[in-house]
Amino acid sequence: MPIAIVSIPVADQDRAKAFYTDVMGFAVPRDDPMGPQSRWIQLQPPGGGASITLVNWFDAMPPGCQQGLMLGVADVDAEHARLAKLGMVVTAISAEAWGRYTMLSDPDGNRWVVATLSAG
Template sequence: MAVAVVSVPVSDPAAALTFYSEVIGLAVLRDEPMGPEMRWIQLQPKDGGATIALVTWFDAMPPGGVQGLMLGVEDVDAEYARIGALGVMLSPVDAQPWGRFTMLNDPDGNGLVLAQLTAPEEFRTR
């Protein structure tokens, strides 16, 4: 079973759409009306994989309630430089056994991790 959609709670769907598409670089799959006051906005990494939906309708998920949403990147240093040049605050790049990463927040305070992951030991020896 694959992860299909992760809901990310936001207060302003238009501002969040701009952030996730223009700053983070996700592709817009859908941006459609969902009733008179809501939109279904679904984005995905350009290479495919699980998607995110920018949501406003879950009472138990206030904007900014997601923390630690990890996005895999090929080169964390390049992404750090690119996104930092856009005026976004990022944590210093850090290294752990599982990879190198930086953290940032979207306009609502949802916490994102941009991670250049290393393969688990069992995969490096094959």
């Protein structure tokens, strides 16, 4: 069974939504009220795959605790340049047997890997 949705813990759902849509290019298939203090904000990365939801209701998931989620891109060099041009702090591109990658953090400190995977 495929992974459908991954929870991303954030402090401010609006700030996080702006980052994921404006910087990362995610689409917003859902943004619905969920109780007095939260919304169900579901975001879809460009090209599809599992979506994310911006959560602020899990005590065991403080903002910024999500680490190492990977986004696959066709050209990590181009994506690195695009993100840097937007003012994002991205690591130098590194290479491993599984692919080439850079890393960045969202406004809450959730850490992402952006990679072009090698054929395996």
